[in-house]
Amino acid sequence: MNLLGKLSWNAVPFDQPIVMGASGGVVLAIGGILAWVTLKGYWPFLWREWITSVDHKRIGVMYFLLALVMLLRGFADAIMMRAQQAVAAGGAQGYLPPEHFDQIFSAHGTIMIFFVAMPLVIGLMNFVLPLQLGIRDVAFPTLNSVSFWLTASGVLLINVSLVVGEFAQTGWVAYPPLSGLQFSPGVGVDYYLWSLQISGIGTLLTGINFVTTILKLRAPGMGYMRMPVFCWTALAANLLIVAAFPVLTATFGMLLLDRYLGFHFFTVAAQGNAMMYVNLFWVWGHPEVYILVLPAFGVFSEVVATFSGKPLFGYRSMVAATMAICVLSFLVWLHHFFTMGASADVNGFFGVMTMIIAVPTGVKIFNWLFTMYGGRVRFTVPVLWALGFMVTFVIGGMTGVLMAVPPADFQLHNSLFLVAHFHNVIIGGVVFGAMAGYNYWFPKAFGFRLDERWGKISFWCWLVGFYVAFMPLYVLGLMGMTRRMQHYDNLNWQPWLEVAAIGAVIIFAGIVAQIVQLVVSIRAREQLRVNGDPWDGRTLEWSTASPPPAWNYAFLPQVVETDSYWTMKKLARAKKAEPIKARNYQPIEVPLNSPIGFVTAFFAVVTGFALIWHIWWMAAFGALGAFATLIVFAFRNEEEFEVSPETIAQFDRTHPQEVAL
Numbered sequence: 001m002n003l004l005g006k007l008s009w010n011a012v013p014f015d016q017p018i019v020m021g022a023s024g025g026v027v028l029a030i031g032g033i034l035a036w037v038t039l040k041g042y043w044p045f046l047w048r049e050w051i052t053s054v055d056h057k058r059i060g061v062m063y064f065l066l067a068l069v070m071l072l073r074g075f076a077d078a079i080m081m082r083a084q085q086a087v088a089a090g091g092a093q094g095y096l097p098p099e100h101f102d103q104i105f106s107a108h109g110t111i112m113i114f115f116v117a118m119p120l121v122i123g124l125m126n127f128v129l130p131l132q133l134g135i136r137d138v139a140f141p142t143l144n145s146v147s148f149w150l151t152a153s154g155v156l157l158i159n160v161s162l163v164v165g166e167f168a169q170t171g172w173v174a175y176p177p178l179s180g181l182q183f184s185p186g187v188g189v190d191y192y193l194w195s196l197q198i199s200g201i202g203t204l205l206t207g208i209n210f211v212t213t214i215l216k217l218r219a220p221g222m223g224y225m226r227m228p229v230f231c232w233t234a235l236a237a238n239l240l241i242v243a244a245f246p247v248l249t250a251t252f253g254m255l256l257l258d259r260y261l262g263f264h265f266f267t268v269a270a271q272g273n274a275m276m277y278v279n280l281f282w283v284w285g286h287p288e289v290y291i292l293v294l295p296a297f298g299v300f301s302e303v304v305a306t307f308s309g310k311p312l313f314g315y316r317s318m319v320a321a322t323m324a325i326c327v328l329s330f331l332v333w334l335h336h337f338f339t340m341g342a343s344a345d346v347n348g349f350f351g352v353m354t355m356i357i358a359v360p361t362g363v364k365i366f367n368w369l370f371t372m373y374g375g376r377v378r379f380t381v382p383v384l385w386a387l388g389f390m391v392t393f394v395i396g397g398m399t400g401v402l403m404a405v406p407p408a409d410f411q412l413h414n415s416l417f418l419v420a421h422f423h424n425v426i427i428g429g430v431v432f433g434a435m436a437g438y439n440y441w442f443p444k445a446f447g448f449r450l451d452e453r454w455g456k457i458s459f460w461c462w463l464v465g466f467y468v469a470f471m472p473l474y475v476l477g478l479m480g481m482t483r484r485m486q487h488y489d490n491l492n493w494q495p496w497l498e499v500a501a502i503g504a505v506i507i508f509a510g511i512v513a514q515i516v517q518l519v520v521s522i523r524a525r526e527q528l529r530v531n532g533d534p535w536d537g538r539t540l541e542w543s544t545a546s547p548p549p550a551w552n553y554a555f556l557p558q559v560v561e562t563d564s565y566w567t568m569k570k571l572a573r574a575k576k577a578e579p580i581k582a583r584n585y586q587p588i589e590v591p592l593n594s595p596i597g598f599v600t601a602f603f604a605v606v607t608g609f610a611l612i613w614h615i616w617w618m619a620a621f622g623a624l625g626a627f628a629t630l631i632v633f634a635f636r637n638e639e640e641f642e643v644s645p646e647t648i649a650q651f652d653r654t655h656p657q658e659v660a661l
Contacts, residue, residue: 005614006187011165016100022076023163052593054141055550059148060127061445064438066152067119073159074116075511077108079504082469086501088487089494101486102169103188107158109172113288114196115155117426120434121295122151122206125234128441129210131541131548132228134219134557137591139212142633145597147202147209153604154199160609161191168192171484173281174255176266176274181259187612189259193252194608200249207241210234219540221559225319228539228562229312232319233298236326240287240294243330248284251277275340282333290329292426294322296433297364300389303382303436304368306535308375311563314367321360321367328357338409347406354404358397365390380535381455385436388463389428396424399474417477420470427466435462435514440535447546448528454517461510469503472496532657538566545655551588554648583652585645592641596633600626 013019037043050058080096081104088094096104126144130137138144161167168188170179179189214235218227227235255277257263264270266277305312312318334342334350368390377383399421403409412418435458443449476496481488521528533542540557541548543565561567607622609615 003615003617005610005616007164007613007615011187011613012163013166018096018100019162026159026162048593051598052145052595054137054145054591054594054597056126056130056138056141056144057445057548059144060123060125062148063119063123063126063151066148066155067116067123067434070111070115070119070155071511074108074111075508077104077111079508080104081108082497082501082504084486085488085497086494089491089497090489093487096486098486099169102484103167105484106168106171106174106188106192107161110168110192110196111158112426113172113292114199115151115158117292117430117434118203119151121237121292121430122203124299124434124437124441125210125237125295126206127445128230128437128541129213129234130217131444131544131552132231132539133214133217134222134540134553134559135213135217136552136556136588138209139217140209141591142594142596143205143209145594146600147206147597149597149601150202150205150604151199153601153608154195154202156605157191157195157198157608157612161188165191165612173285175281176255176258176277177268179255180267182267189255190612193256193259194612197249197252197256198604198608200245200252203241204245204249207238207245210238211242214238219557219559222564225316226559226562226564228298229301229315229318229322230295230298230539232322233294233301236322237291237294239326240291240329244284244287244291247280251280251284275337278337278340279333282336283330285336286333287329289425290325293429293433294325296389296430296437297322299433299437299440300368300386301364302539303386303440304371305563306440306537307378307380307383308372309378309536310371310375311538311566312367313370314363315562317363318367321363324360325357328353328360332357335404335409338406339413344406351404351406355401358401361397365394380439381450381452381459382436382440384456384459385432385439388459389432389436392424392428392432392463392466396421396428399424412477414482415477416473416481416483419483420473420477423466423470423473427470432462435459441541443530443534444532444541444544444546444548446525447530448521448525449530449534451517451521451524451528454513454520458510458513458517461506461513465503465506465508465510467503468506469500472500472503532655538563540565543568543657545651545657549648549651549655550590551643551648554585554588554652555583583649585649585652587645588643588648589640590643592638594633596629599629603629 037046050062053059081101084094084096084101088096126138158167166186166188168174168179168184168191170184170189170192174189174192177183179192214227214231254263254265258265258267258272264272266272266274268274301312301318331353332350334346335354338347338350368386399417403412403418403421439450439455473496476493479490479493479496481490481493530546532545534546535542540559543557544552557564603622603625605622607619607626610618610622
């Protein structure tokens with residue numbers, strides 16, 4: 001009996017210099033960071049303030065940081081693909097062998113969707129939602145920590161595949177029969193499935209947590225129609241998470257049963273149906289697009305209203321459009337596979353529904369434009385990201401409507417036109433939205449602004465780089481080039497692919513500019529220091545200190561209308577002469593830090609790795625460890641600690657608010 005299952009020294013790709021070089025660089029970088037933290041003696045601080053924290057603000061920052069680190073990893077894959085396709089024409093084979101190229105595009109898609117875009121929007125929601133709702137934390141603070149660390153577990157597993165074994169060669173959608181045991185007998189698909197199963201559980205828990213928080217824990221007086229639009233978009237996105245992610249979990253579960261126990265859900269043998277996997281995957285997959293982009297829409301709503309100095313135009317229509325998208329997103333999934341051979345009636349229905357879902361999105365665009373019209377727009381970095389989004393996303397949306405026409409999709413299906421459209425929507429919508437939110441709420445999180453000059457350089461590099469990188473792909477799609485090609489013979493395609501590679505380099509310059517922006521801002525943080533309301537904001541998060549205390553609000557705000565904080569500021573400025581009343585502070589209960597998230601994640605990684613390599617004793621150890629951790633947590637004696645009125649009063653004296661809520 002082999003105690004290590006399928007694992008052996010052959011799993012480490014010593015014969016692939018590119019892989020070993022990249023792996024060695026990553027290991028050295030991680031080792032250097034760990035050594036620096038150890039030498040500086042930062043471990044107690046990190047453990048106490050971050051690793052075991054259940055504060056929604058800290059968890060939101062960690063989500064965002066995780067996403068930015070994985071953005072570098074995913075973008076490295078993108079650069080390698082673009083470089084390979086720019087040179088691998090005709091007799092030239094390029095520098096990536098086919099099996100390595102297949103792993104790279106599979107890892108790129110998986111990382112960018114699940115471990116960049118998802119953590120970006122969840123991080124923003126984590127940080128902002130309780131502050132905008134006027135409450136002290138999410139409904140289940142410790143569960144929030146578990147959700148984050150399960151996501152981090154998936155990140156770790158997918159990066160281990162770089163060094164030990166291989167990753168899937170199936171594309172990020174892992175369609176059978178290619179992802180079945182017959183055609184993918186290695187561990188690559190198993191890495192894909194277990195990393196996404198573990199992180200998917202964390203995402204589902206997050207959705208449950210946020211839905212509960214929004215529906216049950218709003219500030220006194222904050223009815224549904226007084227919530228900020230970002231809260232509405234977060235509600236819609238998390239309702240979609242709760243509805244859609246169980247479908248993905250069940251689908252992956254069936255594929256795992258096919259691979260591990262010889263079931264036949266998706267195999268051709270024994271009456272399995274591979275097409276059913278595609279159906280189920282996209283029942284999750286298209287709502288996932290709106291899980292990502294709806295919070296970004298909320299960010300743009302906040303940014304546009306704040307920097308236009310006026311209320312958001314058409315608040316009720318914006319809410320209606322958001323919830324319409326939430327419902328309609330479940331009625332369009334089949335447009336991802338019009339070519340499967342469905343009847344004209346089926347294709348026609350899903351084509352029409354896809355066109356209809358563009359209507360509420362158009363409503364949002366006009367609302368943002370009308371908000372800016374007549375306002376005194378301040379062209380800060382967040383506003384630039386919002387404007388770049390409006391232009392870019394409209395182009396992406398129109399190409400989507402074009403592909404909603406089944407005869408057009410029959411021609412464009414699986415071509416680079418589709419790749420360009422998808423990136424047009426995700427980069428122009430999700431990434432631009434996340435970067436707008438990052439620049440907008442960074443002062444609230446850390447107490448100082450980001451450098452505007454480097455922020456603008458980063459924006460322009462991203463915007464120009466996007467168009468240079470992806471507009472040629474529309475042309476190539478119309479010329480007939482299919483996606484995922486490691487090599488091609490048509491030399492007419494090569495100039496366009498060379499331009500696309502240049503665009504990727506320009507985007508990389510934008511990423512470097514963002515890193516420089518952060519470093520410059522940290523160094524000049526005293527000059528960039530801000531009060532609680534640096535942007536003259538409209539919503540409640542700007543009424544607290546920057547950064548906010550662990551309890552968020554000494555007194556829960558009383559909400560009387562939409563943009564309640566803006567109204568309070570106007571009233572306070574009109575009554576300057578009135579003396580400030582003494583405040584009667586009361587003790588506040590704050591949840592205790594808990595290591596359960598980190599410990600559960602450790603056992604999740606052990607279990608996932610063991611299941612990938614068929615090390616059954618290790619899998620049993622990991623599962624028992626996770627179960628024991630949950631039992632210990634369930635029988636804990638203390639859940640919260642009390643912050644004294646004196647501590648709260650002292651904080652308020654040193655961080656005076658413009659308006660006492």
